[in-house]
Amino acid sequence: MDSARQGRAGRDVGCNLCSALDANVCQSPNVETPPPARTPLVRQSFQAIPGRRIVCRGQDLHDTLPIICSGWAAVIVMLSDGSRQITSFLLPGDMISTTLLFESKPNCQIEAITDVDVRFFNRTDLNALLHKNPELLDTFFKAWVEEKSRSDQLIVDLGRRTADERIARLILGLAERLSKREMARGGPTEFEFPLRQHHIADATGLTPVHVSKVLSEFRRNRLINISERSITILDPVGFDRVANMR
Amino acid sequence: MDSARQGRAGRDVGCNLCSALDANVCQSPNVETPPPARTPLVRQSFQAIPGRRIVCRGQDLHDTLPIICSGWAAVIVMLSDGSRQITSFLLPGDMISTTLLFESKPNCQIEAITDVDVRFFNRTDLNALLHKNPELLDTFFKAWVEEKSRSDQLIVDLGRRTADERIARLILGLAERLSKREMARGGPTEFEFPLRQHHIADATGLTPVHVSKVLSEFRRNRLINISERSITILDPVGFDRVANMR
DNA sequence: CGGTGTCTTGAATACCATCAAGTCTTGTGG
DNA sequence: CCACAAGACTTGATGGTATTCAAGACACCG
Numbered sequence: 001m002d003s004a005r006q007g008r009a010g011r012d013v014g015c016n017l018c019s020a021l022d023a024n025v026c027q028s029p030n031v032e033t034p035p036p037a038r039t040p041l042v043r044q045s046f047q048a049i050p051g052r053r054i055v056c057r058g059q060d061l062h063d064t065l066p067i068i069c070s071g072w073a074a075v076i077v078m079l080s081d082g083s084r085q086i087t088s089f090l091l092p093g094d095m096i097s098t099t100l101l102f103e104s105k106p107n108c109q110i111e112a113i114t115d116v117d118v119r120f121f122n123r124t125d126l127n128a129l130l131h132k133n134p135e136l137l138d139t140f141f142k143a144w145v146e147e148k149s150r151s152d153q154l155i156v157d158l159g160r161r162t163a164d165e166r167i168a169r170l171i172l173g174l175a176e177r178l179s180k181r182e183m184a185r186g187g188p189t190e191f192e193f194p195l196r197q198h199h200i201a202d203a204t205g206l207t208p209v210h211v212s213k214v215l216s217e218f219r220r221n222r223l224i225n226i227s228e229r230s231i232t233i234l235d236p237v238g239f240d241r242v243a244n245m246r
Numbered sequence: 247m248d249s250a251r252q253g254r255a256g257r258d259v260g261c262n263l264c265s266a267l268d269a270n271v272c273q274s275p276n277v278e279t280p281p282p283a284r285t286p287l288v289r290q291s292f293q294a295i296p297g298r299r300i301v302c303r304g305q306d307l308h309d310t311l312p313i314i315c316s317g318w319a320a321v322i323v324m325l326s327d328g329s330r331q332i333t334s335f336l337l338p339g340d341m342i343s344t345t346l347l348f349e350s351k352p353n354c355q356i357e358a359i360t361d362v363d364v365r366f367f368n369r370t371d372l373n374a375l376l377h378k379n380p381e382l383l384d385t386f387f388k389a390w391v392e393e394k395s396r397s398d399q400l401i402v403d404l405g406r407r408t409a410d411e412r413i414a415r416l417i418l419g420l421a422e423r424l425s426k427r428e429m430a431r432g433g434p435t436e437f438e439f440p441l442r443q444h445h446i447a448d449a450t451g452l453t454p455v456h457v458s459k460v461l462s463e464f465r466r467n468r469l470i471n472i473s474e475r476s477i478t479i480l481d482p483v484g485f486d487r488v489a490n491m492r
Numbered sequence: 493c494g495g496t497g498t499c500t501t502g503a504a505t506a507c508c509a510t511c512a513a514g515t516c517t518t519g520t521g522g
Numbered sequence: 523c524c525a526c527a528a529g530a531c532t533t534g535a536t537g538g539t540a541t542t543c544a545a546g547a548c549a550c551c552g
Contacts (some may be wrong), residue, residue: 154401155323155333209543213540458530461531
């Protein structure tokens with residue numbers, strides 16, 4: 001089964017960029033690591049969530065910092081007329097939001113795209129640990145800077161770029177993040193791609209109909225190929241040109 | 247002169263929300279405060295920058311965290327074809343970006359909108375202080391959460407709202423931030439408003455021409471009035487409805 | 493088997509951009 | 523103080539990009 005392969009793939013990788021692993025507070029990481037010198041006391045719970053399910057709403061985030069251990073998820077802001085905006089895709093090792101290190105009730109919800117494993121770290125314990133070992137801050141600063149950078153990029157894309165550019169840049173951005181996690185498939189231009197077109201639409205501020213038309217155009221020009229929840233960049237140079245037209 | 251009045255107004259207010267004041271590291275705040283119990287050692291320099299001038303580019307941010315002391319500035323991302331996206335407006339007390347607490351070379355530039363006073367805090371000293379007094383973190387966490395929240399809001403606005411909504415929300419967002427700084431003029435619905443229409447365009451992802459048309463429409467409907475670098479919200483209820491149509 | 497979710501395609505429409513011309517203000521140097 | 527240039531704003535005409543509406547193909551699942 002396709003989902004079984006995805007599941008295993010998700011289990012085996014992704015931790016290498018995880019802040020919790022970096023900070024040595026994860027109790028059972030998926031990758032091999034040297035045994036922790038001293039076991040840090042950060043309470044945590046683990047949850048497996050099937051695809052398309054809501055992981056949590058902004059109001060539910062009581063006192064934990066959740067981190068994705070495997071699978072893909074999306075941070076979504078809902079508007080009263082039913083339209084949605086995805087502000088961020090979450091890959092293995094990503095915190096739902098770095099602001100959750102402190103208190104913060106974001107007005108959003110997290111949806112699982114694929115089956116997802118999530119680990120919830122106790123915020124109070126994390127903060128106590130942080131105040132005791134300020135050098136741990138650097139781990140979270142890195143995630144913070146990365147989050148901010150992607151967020152600014154998205155603002156520019158939505159404000160000043162065409163549909164073609166937005167979609168190409170979304171795909172390339174995800175490809176780069178997957179590469180860093182060593183989650184490429186086969187060659188360096190083939191990746192797991194579980195997004196539905198409506199996910200792309202919600203992330204790029206477009207309609208699903210128009211996303212379909214743009215992707216068809218990409219295929220017609222032999223830039224990319226999408227099938228079997230997988231994407232191949234056939235013409236990296238040409239596709240990069242589409243993504244960086246200005 | 248108008249600019250002279252703006253200058254004085256800027257000198258007298260705005261510090262009340264400043265993180266540097268909150269953390270007690272500012273050497274000469276504009277507002278009255280109790281004398282610091284112990285003078286913390288954070289080197290800092292001060293610079294007055296005339297309107298329309300570039301405050302600094304992303305690459306220039308060597309080892310300081312700059313904070314706006316008075317006046318308005320904008321964080322701008324430039325694209326190679328000359329188009330621009332404003333990711334954030336900076337008001338008195340705002341850090342240019344919380345990510346500058348650490349190292350981070352943002353791909354943007356800061357432009358003064360009005361005459362601006364900026365204080366540059368030494369990052370190394372700030373970090374040292376932070377590692378010694380972890381309770382100071384809360385001050386910066388607050389700024390971080392605020393920055394993230396506004397950034398997410400902008401993503402939703404650019405992705406899923408019409409020109410009318412975007413512009414109304416921009417104005418209301420600024421009005422709210424000015425209120426918190428006690429920078430309202432006369433009543434609670436009148437504010438300093440030094441933005442040019444091209445600033446609004448660059449912030450909302452629209453063209454200056456279309457911004458002009460939308461603002462004219464707002465005026466025709468007696469929702470707002472803009473004149474003399476000042477804005478009055480004539481119909482708060484109606485204007486709010488425009489800003490929150492979904 | 494019907495139901496649901498996903499994707500595709502075409503036609504009509506809406507929203508905003510682009511182009512262009514003109515007014516008015518602001519600043520500058522003679 | 524005036525002439526001139528540059529910037530800021532307005533308004534109308536035209537065009538392009540993306541939305542909306544609609545219908546149908548296809549796969550998957552209970």
